Amino acid sequence: MSGDGPELLEAEDLSKSFGGLRAVDRLSFAVVEGEILGLLGPNGSGKTTVFNLIAGALPADRGRVRFSGRDITREPPSFRTRLGIARTFQLVRPLPNLTALDNVLVARLYGRGRSTALRTARDESLDLLSLFGLSQKATTSAHALTLAERKRLEIARALAARPQLLLLDEPLGGLTTTEVSAALAQFRRIQAEGITLVIVEHNVHAVRSLCDRVIVLNSGRLIAEGRPAEVLSRSEVIEVYLGKASRAALQ
Amino acid sequence: MRGQVVAVSLIALALVLLPALAPRDNVLNWVFLALLYGALAQSWNLLGGFGGQVNLGHAAFFGLGSLVTRTLWLNQVPLPLALVAGTAAATAMGVIIGAPSLRLRGPYFAIGTLAVAEILRITTANALPEVSFLPTTYLAGYRLLPRYYLALGLVSAVTFVAWWLTRSRFGYGLAAVREDADVAEAIGVHAFSHKLLAFVLSSLFAGMAGGLFAYYHVSYYLQFPFNPIWTFDALLITFLGGAGTVWGPLVGAGFFLLLRETLALRLVELHLLIFGIVFVLVVLVFPGGFVAAWRALATRSERSLQ
Structure with missing residues (x-):
């Protein structure tokens, strides 16, 4: 899927720090129209911060966000929503x-x-x-x-x-197995209606079956990108998830 | 729903006809005060109840409206013009104070608005320390009736705005901001502009109520309408009746004045203590105020009838 079709969203050289912590560090990536993109990475790797930068809930320290070719880096979240970016929150917020x-x-x-x-x-x-x-x-x-x-x-x-672009932050967390499969079917229907999805999710099986493409973050930097099955088997990805020792054990 | 429309129409009709039915000035005077307090509380409710922003400086707008109206009116400006000017001054002040203070959240907003109001009160007390008397020419023509109808019109106007907030796009946006400003932004509601418009509407009607106060009172210290007691009475009335409801502030105002009249006569200053206890009880027992308690009772009795 990567490289096909026009780019709906482009993040270019994005950075965001909290005090001394670099949550997102010079990150560049694109979301292709119509795809389901998985955003992976261990806890604290900056996934939710990336969502907040795209949705406008946080201002970026540097870098640009473009949506449909338009620079929205300085626009407030409500304006971005009216342009076509919608989101859900990691801890539901009705x-x-x-x-x-x-x-x-x-x-x-x-x-x-x-x-x-x-x-x-x-x-x-x-x-x-x-x-x-x-x-x-x-x-x-x-x-x-x-x-x-x-x-x-x-x-x-x-x-x-x-929305044209829907950001889902851990939409499967806390759901039962039946609820998860219902949700996955729902997401595919949403995609079929022409909505592009970016999804943060820890459920590896769900990511494998749902995502057309994944990108993996570690310490706010992009460390891998590609088809889910291929990316998830790379040793550097296993390493950030499970630590060096387990990599040695696996080999 | 239909029952509510009938009840409201009947009460409105009774209020319009009241001067003819109860020509005694003390009754009319009491109802006038209930309307004035109701209008002030309702104006606080627009921002505090519907918008969830606790403004502790509401007296500033009431005070400014009264100061400008009184000063112009006593300087031979026709009353309608003086009232419009007083209202406009309070509204403009609403924009000036609202724009920076609404960027603060929660307690910072409350304390910031309180500070601004206190600064205005102290400035007025220092610059204009005298009592403002109505001159004898004004006293000769003094009638309660026009004051009463002005209060009735004001309460109707501000309550209409509150009602509009329950069924308009802006009202839904404001409710979303009250519930969670970040979520409101995420679904397309520009939180700041909604809070600001609610603040300005709230100041506008507080200013108008202040103008009415200036038109009503024979003599008072010009600083008095800036006193924080006006803010806290409005807040107390709103919470007693039901914050964020259309009728709460009006019900609360009637209750508040009845209680104050009966208690203050017998207990003098001790009545404040009773108010404190009633307020705490209402907030603890039915946090939605009288209106919510009534609704809960109504649904319960409906269920028991079925």
Whole structure:
């Protein structure tokens, strides 16, 4: 998949430090339109920071982010959402005292290609809720939903903003095996609708079956890139995940 | 829903007809105060209840509205113009103070706004220490009726804005910002501009309420409307009635004034202690205020009927 098709998102020489810690260190990569890109790396390797830099939740110290050829490095997150970048959060963050319907409705009213008419937006939001099996919960406050429901709600809400690029931060964490396979089928349907996905995920089986391409980070730097099966078998990738000793043991 | 519309229409009608039904000035006077406090609390509610930003400097806008209105009105400017100028001054101040302070979050915002209001109060106290009296020519023509209807109009206008917030795109955006500003941004809501517009609307109506205060009172120290007591009364009323609800501040204002009248007569300063206890109880027992408690009761009785 790498190299095919136009690039939807380009990160160029991105850096971000927190105090003395370089969370993202001169990172460059591209996301190709239509693909599912896996963003891998051990804990603390900078994956979530990369998401925050793309979505605009954090300002970059240096480097550029381009979306559809447009420089968005200095744009606020809400503007990027209206351009077509939507995200979910690693720890789900529903708007707790709003109903499931209203959570989706706000995104429908403010996202890309938004419906400004309240009635249309509400109907479209109800359709999205039923697509995610949440019709029965439309009038339930988001804080009263189960974790699996909140995870689905968060994806429904992101889709309500009609993104071209969807960033999913550990969407499978805490889900049961059945819920995981349902979620994977859902992500493939999202891809089939023409939405490009970038996904941070620790579930290696899911990454293997879902992603067209993966990039691997370590200490904020890119250390590997390619097809998932091939990248995951490289010794330097195994090493950052499991440590040098285990590499020796494996050999 | 229909029942609510009928109830609101009936209360509104009663308030319009009240001067004819209860011509005694003390009744009208009491209702006037309830409307004034209701309007001020509702204006606080626009930002504090619906937007989740706790403004502890609300008295600054009430004070500025009253100062400008009073000064112009006593200098022969027609009252409507003086009121518009007072409101405009408070609104402009809302932009000037809101823009930097809303970049602060949570407690920093609350303390920052409190500080600004105190600076304005102390400045006014130093620059204009005298009592402002209505001159005899103004006193001769003093009637409660126009003041009463102005208060009724003001409370209706600010409550209409609160109602609009429950069913408009801007209102939904503001609710998202209140719940989680980062998430609001991530779904396309520009958090800062929403908070700023809510702040400006809140200052506008606080300024108008201040203008009404200046038109109503015969004599007062010009610094008095800047007193933090106005902020805390508005906040207390809003939380008693229900923050972020359309009717909470109005219900709260009625309750607050009833309690204050009855308690202050018998207990003088001790009534403040009772207010403190009532406030703590309400926040602990029904954190959504009277309106939320009523809703919970209504759904429970509906269920028991089924």
